[in-house]
Amino acid sequence: MKTLIWVEHDNASMKDATLAVVTAAAKLGEVHALVAGSGCASVADQVAKVDGIATVHVADDAALANGLAENVAPLVAGLMDSHDAFLAPATTTGKNIAPRVAALLDVMQISDILSVESADTFTRPIYAGNAIATVKTSDSKLVITVRGTAFDKAATEGGSASIEAVGGASDAGTSAFVSEEIAKSERPELTSAKTIVSGGRALGSSEKFEEVITPLADKLGAAIGASRAAVDAGYVPNDYQVGQTGKIVAPEVYMAIGISGAIQHLAGMKDSKVIVAINKDEDAPIFQVADIGLVADLFDAVPELTSKV
Amino acid sequence: MRRKVQFMIVQMEGNDMKILVPVKRVIDYNVKPRVKSDGSGVDLANVKMSMNPFDEISVEEAIRLKEAGKAEEIVAVSVGPQKAQETLRTALAMGADRAILVNTDEEVEPLGVAKILAKIVEEEAPQLVICGKQAIDDDSNQTGQMLAALLGWGQGTFANTVELDGNSVDVKREIDGGLQTVKLNLPAVVTTDLRLNEPRYASLPNIMKAKKKPMDEKTVADYGVDITPRLTTTNVSEPPVRQAGEKVADVDALVEKLKAVGAI
Ligand SMILES: Cc1cc2nc3c(=O)[nH]c(=O)nc-3n(C[C@H](O)[C@H](O)[C@H](O)COP(=O)(O)OP(=O)(O)OC[C@H]3O[C@@H](n4cnc5c(N)ncnc54)[C@H](O)[C@@H]3O)c2cc1C
Ligand SMILES: Cc1cc2nc3c(=O)[nH]c(=O)nc-3n(C[C@H](O)[C@H](O)[C@H](O)COP(=O)(O)OP(=O)(O)OC[C@H]3O[C@@H](n4cnc5c(N)ncnc54)[C@H](O)[C@@H]3O)c2cc1C
Numbered sequence: 001m002k003t004l005i006w007v008e009h010d011n012a013s014m015k016d017a018t019l020a021v022v023t024a025a026a027k028l029g030e031v032h033a034l035v036a037g038s039g040c041a042s043v044a045d046q047v048a049k050v051d052g053i054a055t056v057h058v059a060d061d062a063a064l065a066n067g068l069a070e071n072v073a074p075l076v077a078g079l080m081d082s083h084d085a086f087l088a089p090a091t092t093t094g095k096n097i098a099p100r101v102a103a104l105l106d107v108m109q110i111s112d113i114l115s116v117e118s119a120d121t122f123t124r125p126i127y128a129g130n131a132i133a134t135v136k137t138s139d140s141k142l143v144i145t146v147r148g149t150a151f152d153k154a155a156t157e158g159g160s161a162s163i164e165a166v167g168g169a170s171d172a173g174t175s176a177f178v179s180e181e182i183a184k185s186e187r188p189e190l191t192s193a194k195t196i197v198s199g200g201r202a203l204g205s206s207e208k209f210e211e212v213i214t215p216l217a218d219k220l221g222a223a224i225g226a227s228r229a230a231v232d233a234g235y236v237p238n239d240y241q242v243g244q245t246g247k248i249v250a251p252e253v254y255m256a257i258g259i260s261g262a263i264q265h266l267a268g269m270k271d272s273k274v275i276v277a278i279n280k281d282e283d284a285p286i287f288q289v290a291d292i293g294l295v296a297d298l299f300d301a302v303p304e305l306t307s308k309v
Numbered sequence: 310m311r312r313k314v315q316f317m318i319v320q321m322e323g324n325d326m327k328i329l330v331p332v333k334r335v336i337d338y339n340v341k342p343r344v345k346s347d348g349s350g351v352d353l354a355n356v357k358m359s360m361n362p363f364d365e366i367s368v369e370e371a372i373r374l375k376e377a378g379k380a381e382e383i384v385a386v387s388v389g390p391q392k393a394q395e396t397l398r399t400a401l402a403m404g405a406d407r408a409i410l411v412n413t414d415e416e417v418e419p420l421g422v423a424k425i426l427a428k429i430v431e432e433e434a435p436q437l438v439i440c441g442k443q444a445i446d447d448d449s450n451q452t453g454q455m456l457a458a459l460l461g462w463g464q465g466t467f468a469n470t471v472e473l474d475g476n477s478v479d480v481k482r483e484i485d486g487g488l489q490t491v492k493l494n495l496p497a498v499v500t501t502d503l504r505l506n507e508p509r510y511a512s513l514p515n516i517m518k519a520k521k522k523p524m525d526e527k528t529v530a531d532y533g534v535d536i537t538p539r540l541t542t543t544n545v546s547e548p549p550v551r552q553a554g555e556k557v558a559d560v561d562a563l564v565e566k567l568k569a570v571g572a573i
Contacts, residue, residue: 066489068491069454069457069464069466070457070463070464073458091485092466092467092482092483092484092485093484093485095450095454095466095467096454096464096466096467097454098454099419099450099451099452099453099454099455099458100454100455100457100458100464101458102420102451102455102458103420103423103454103455103456103458103459104458106420107420107539108418108419108420108538108539108540109419109420109449109451110540111448111449111450111451112448121543125448125548126351126446126447126448126545127336127342127351127445127446127448128342128445128448129548130341130342130344130351130547130548131342131344131350131351131545131546131547131548132545132546132547132548133542133544133545134542134543134544134545134546135540135541135542135543136540136541136543137539137540138539138540138541139539172461172463173494174461174462174463174493174494174497175463175464175465175491175492175493175494175497176491176492177489177490177491178479178490178491178492179489179490180486180487180488180489180490181487181488181489182486182487183486183487191485195572220573228503231503231504232503232504237487238469238483238487238488238502238503238504239483239484239485239486239487241503244445244448245363245442245443245445245502245503247485252572253567253570253572263341264338270551274570274572275551275554276563276567276572282556287553287556288551288553289551289553290553290554291554291555291570292554292555292556292557292563292566292567292570293553293554293555293556293557294556294557294559294560294562294563295556296559296560301560301563304560305560305563305564308560308561308564309564309567309573
């Protein structure tokens with residue numbers, strides 16, 4: 001089988017999310033990569049070094065600069081004449097583009113796969129991860145999004161793929177990029193961090209969140225996450241949300257502070273290696289999944305913990 | 310008289326904006342799903358069902374656009390069993406004007422739903438379709454994007470803010486690194502994210518009124534599309550259960566434990 005993977009990037013560098021997709025695709029067959037962007041030659045060079053990739057196709061066109069699905073999907077659909085499977089990470093970019101590709105090819109997408117069982121059979125979470133479905137497809141072409149935490153990352157060195165330019169991109173004329181507000185941070189990204197400190201509704205305000213959660217995260221070199229309640233209340237930006245409808249994370253250590261442990265939140269973090277919970281309610285559901293629990297008022301316990309680690 | 314004046318204003322603004330809102334009946338988000346022991350699926354017998362929470366957000370957004378004078382009519386659509394009528398009544402009670410039930414007891418995959426919706430779009434000619442970003446049962450996150458592809462329309466997925474303006478719509482999208490704004494020509498498809506709005510509850514009088522609002526019943530055959538599933542679910546199992554660990558007495562004990570597991 002010949003696979004085509006979507007390379008996630010910002011025209012300057014490849015995003016880590018790509019690497020798990022390489023591993024998933026390699027289980028199906030030969031891995032070919034698509035770098036679609038504008039002025040993205042340096043990304044192609046990085047991708048060519050990733051272990052396990054045969055060819056890097058580069059589509060460099062102004063219409064692809066911002067990854068608009070309307071412009072990207074027809075390009076990918078065209079390339080699928082010579083590939084059998086298209087795989088993208090289950091990031092907001094992948095989720096935006098892949099279903100559009102699937103519909104153009106008249107195939108059903110398989111979302112958020114956890115494993116490759118065979119060339120046509122995969123597992124995927126449903127009902128907020130409360131059930132795992134094994135699904136078998138009858139479509140002749142595959143369109144798949146890959147859950148990043150479920151596959152090892154391919155090595156970023158050791159490969160020597162050939163780089164080929166592909167043309168044929170154009171502006172569909174239905175949408176235009178206006179602006180982006182991307183927070184710049186020194187912190188590790190949520191989806192690739194080794195340690196995550198997450199805060200919930202209990203923090204009460206953005207000031208308190210900053211005052212209590214941030215110093216602990218700084219000390220641990222951790223990424224900061226949050227429950228939906230904390231995001232909705234405006235304590236932190238939307239891209240901090242961990243859960244069924246936010247980001248799926250699986251760090252070495254996940255600290256849930258003032259988070260009750262609703263199933264939608266658990267769906268996003270229960271595959272973490274070690275879960276630590278601090279909550280003043282000893283019956284909070286989060287303790288049912290926590291490896292280490294501390295029943296305490298977070299406003300006392302967290303500053304003390306910060307001073308002692 | 311009053312009606313007439315309103316009609317004239319609408320005419321003057323050239324407002325023929327119709328919004329289509331697809332809504333799905335799903336397990337209530339408060340219910341913990343139970344996997345059937347024979348591996349055939351999730352047990353939905355006698356389980357509380359509700360409107361997919363993202364679809365409540367879609368309905369709310371459509372109503373707000375109508376209240377702001379930017380839309381004229383809201384049509385709610387559901388593809389599903391007879392019981393999906395209840396979901397449509399909820400949409401009507403919130404403020405949708407009429408409803409279409411595409412009645413089927415078959416499994417309909419996102420591609421099939423999108424094909425049916427594309428046919429309804431042909432008939433109804435809405436300027437905007439507002440879908441939820443994902444249904445909380447199947448978690449596919451596909452239908453809106455597929456519909457946009459089939460229609461050749463622009464798509465504003467994971468919407469945080471929607472601003473309608475004449476012939477275009479600006480959609481601020483929740484993306485992994487933050488927020489992105491795109492401008493889409495109308496007609497277009499928008500899919501809703503959690504921060505778009507807080508849906509209202511239907512009031513009792515509105516629930517009563519909703520009973521009289523029109524609801525069309527259709528079948529899949531009426532639309533002449535092939536929705537034969539492409540995927541077969543061969544097994545549904547429970548994920549590995551995580552065991553609760555231990556509770557520690559104080560912060561010092563927590564620090565010790567964290568050291569012991571190599572966390573710090
Ligand atoms: C469609 C849908 C999608 C959703 N998606 C997500 C998602 O992706 N991610 C997500 O997180 N949620 C999601 N939710 C929301 C979810 O159901 C919960 O409402 C949310 O996770 C609760 O956040 P919380 O734990 O911060 O708040 P709460 O449930 O209010 O919990 C606060 C906790 O803090 C504790 N506490 C209070 N004061 C203190 C103190 N001083 N010290 C210590 N502990 C204290 C309390 O005991 C309590 O356990 C979704 C909901 C819906 C309907
Ligand atoms: C009676 C019945 C039984 C089923 N049983 C199973 C089963 O046991 N196992 C299984 O895997 N699948 C089953 N399905 C199919 C499964 O529900 C479909 O995959 C689903 O309709 C689409 O996936 P999704 O809701 O996750 O789509 P998403 O793409 O996540 O949905 C996004 C949005 O699309 C719109 N939308 C989606 N579906 C509909 C709809 N039906 N009507 C109107 N708008 C909609 C909504 O706006 C929704 O917010 C069943 C379907 C039916 C009707």
